[in-house]
Amino acid sequence: MRRRSLLIAVPAGLATLAACGDDKSDSGKASDSASPSAPQTSAAPPPKIVDGPLPAITAGTEFGEKPTVAKGSGDPSKDLAVKTVIAGGGRTIAENDFIVAHYLGQVWSTAKVFDNSYDRKSPLAIQLAQGSIIDGWRYALTGKKTGSRVQMAVPPTWGYGEQGNAQAGIKGTDTLVFVVDVQDTFNAKSSAKGTEVAQDDKDLPEVGTNTDGKAPAIEVPDADAPKKLVSSYVIEGDGEEVGAENSVLVQYKGVLWDGGKEFDSTYGRGQLTSFSLQQVVKGWAQGLTGKKVGSRVLVVIPPELGYGDNPPEGSGIKKDSTLVFSVDILAKL
Secondary structure, three states: OOOOOOOOOOOOOOOOOOOOOOOOOOOOOOOOOOOOEOOOOOOOOOOOEEOOOOOOEEEOOOOOOOOEEOOOOOOOOOOEEEEEEEOOOOOEOOOOOEEEEEEEEEEOOOOOEEEEOOOOOOOEEEEOOEOOEOHHHHHHHOOOEOOOEEEEEEOHHHOOHHHOEHHHOEOOOOOEEEEEEEEEEEOOOOOOOOEEOOOOOOOOOEEOOOOOOOOOOEEOOOOOOOOOOEEEEEEEOOOOEOOOOOEEEEEEEEEEOOOOOEEEEHHHHOOOEEEEOOOOOHHHHHHHOOOEOOOEEEEEEOHHHOOOOOOOOOOOOOOOOOEEEEEEEEEEO
């Protein structure tokens, strides 16, 4: 069983973390909406992909604009209908990648919109992996390029199945129409991109600057841990600054100041993590606020801004431990 991020398993009294890889708690999803997260069972055979029929997009026709989609005409295909409405020129999306995308979903037969991320002004970050997302998205988006707008009509077999999604008003017989604007794609080898920054303070940990997708080394000095939060660039990206209200998609590695032992890492799990800065321990929230997308950041968290005297059970973190993280900020959500 894949070990969940320790940042998710924050003990009572500290804020919990919403992770993208966890379909129940994606930061780009409202609690009363139906994102394309996978139903509990997903074992359908691969679909035949056809180019229609698909209802017209009547307004919001530019990439990134909230679309208006007509009601489906006649019966939908029993196969997966997919159309690249706008062809992007970015990276090719592979299965098991994390994508960052805006989307709108509605029911074919009624044109009822059951969910969209445009109104929330927060794109979805989710993994195109079986069990994380409905199969229709996995098959429709794999092989497309970032910057593309993709429209699809997903029959129940590759959607929510015979059980539908009662919360969203989706019946087990409903074909679903999605318009997806794919902004970016990331995988387990994604790294920071930017300019290396000198690490001159010998009393602070030194973080590796490799960007090959492998975990950077973290060398903790033989010195007393700082009493205050440390947040400094290792690699400075050129993206937008992260705000305190934002969510982020990250790679990270965490070690203990005392002894330098690793206790958590997305690299080890081979799976990125996303979370809201309003739902993590204070050291993470304060340490990443104001930092630029594309950066690698050294964050040293004193106990009072971390787990304090109540660390996660089984984590190997002792009470009142100072924590050291290398964090690659891949995207702001």
